[in-house]
Amino acid sequence: MKHPEIPITDDHIHFNPRTGRGVEAAKDFRRAGGTHLFMVALPAYSLGVVPRRGEDYREAFEETLRVAHQVRETGITVFPVLGVHPVELLRYAEEVGLMAAEEIVCAGLDLAAHYVEEGRAVALKSGRPHFPVDPEVAAASERVLLHALGCAADCGCALQVHAESAPCADIVDLARETGMDPGRVVKHFATPDTPLVPSFLARQEGLPEMARKGRAFMMETDYMDENSRPGAVMGPKSVPRVTRTMLADGSIDLEDAWRIHAETPARVYGVEITL
Structure with a gap:
């Protein structure tokens, strides 16, 4: 059966030819019906870069691009x-002390x-x-x-947040404190109770029910692309396959799929998502 012509977007995915399958994994995503993805930078050290100043992140960012x-x-x-x-x-x-490390990563965010x-x-x-970590x-x-949040507010872009598996409701206030629109703060690996924009793993329970209620959310795999952990967190085919399954069994309709994969990410990130 021919797939319906709709965008299918993975909101949080990684590709790392150094440790994984790289472009071959991306081809799996496309063959499964995937059309758009948000490719998220890995930690700099995963790409062989150990920054000692903000400018050192340039090598890792250029590799990502x-x-x-x-x-x-x-x-x-x-x-x-x-x-x-x-x-x-x-x-x-651990190597340069907490104060210096904070300066390095903030400078990396500036870059x-x-x-x-x-x-x-x-x-x-x-x-x-x-x-859990020490208070300091x-x-x-x-x-x-x-x-x-301040950087994102200043350059008018969205911010993906990696944090604890919880609502993270306090980040709404932090965003407003910096002038950032909370409607452009994305909770990666979200739980349904978050007031931020949720990006749910494709295996999240209750996706059809939330979609039918018109909730604005996105889907992700958090695919890590590490040969030592194949398929972690989820494989690159997962978002297209789960979406097609929900469409096939009638648990979501094309309007729901369009909202998940085109309307919501386009609004949040300020990008165009079309076929």
């Missing part, structure tokens, strides 16, 4: 998302914002640890998140 170009050549529309993973603060603090301003990326990513690390992480 190089792979994004390769993925585009397969026929997929790719929207790069650049920034700093919250675990980077902890990792670099990522320049890429957005230049039109080479569409959004930023930041967050805070999703596991938690406080520094919160300052980094505030800095990221």
Whole structure:
């Protein structure tokens, strides 16, 4: 049976030819019916870069954009998302101290914002640890998140947030404090109770019910592209396959699918999603 002609978008996916399948994984996404994706930068150290100043992130960001170009050549529309993973603060603090590490990652976010301003990326990513940390690390992480929100507000882009599996309702107030529109703050790996814009794993329970109620959300795999953990967190075919299954069994309709894969991401990220 021919697939309905609709966009299918993965809101949070990684490709890393150094440790995984790279473009071959992207081809799996396309063969399964995927059309658009938000390719999110991996931690700099995953790409062999250990920053000691903000400018050092340029090498990691350029590598991300190089792979994004390769993925585009397969026929997929790719929207790069650049920034700093919250675990980077902890990792670099072990070597240079917490204060210096905070300065490094904030400078990295400043650089990522320049890429957005230049039109080479569409959004930023930041967050805070999703596991317990010492109070001083938690406080520094919160300052980094505030800095990221301010950067996103200043350059008029969305921000993907990696944080604990919880509503993260306080981030709504943090966003407003920095002048950031909470309607453009995306909770990656979201739970249904978040007031932020949810990006749900494709295996999230209750997707059809939320879609039928008209809830604005996106879908993701958080595919890590690591040969040592094949298919983690979910495989690259997952978002297209789950979407097609829901359409086939009637649990969502084309209007629901369009809202999930085109209308909501276009509004949140300020991009055009068409076939």
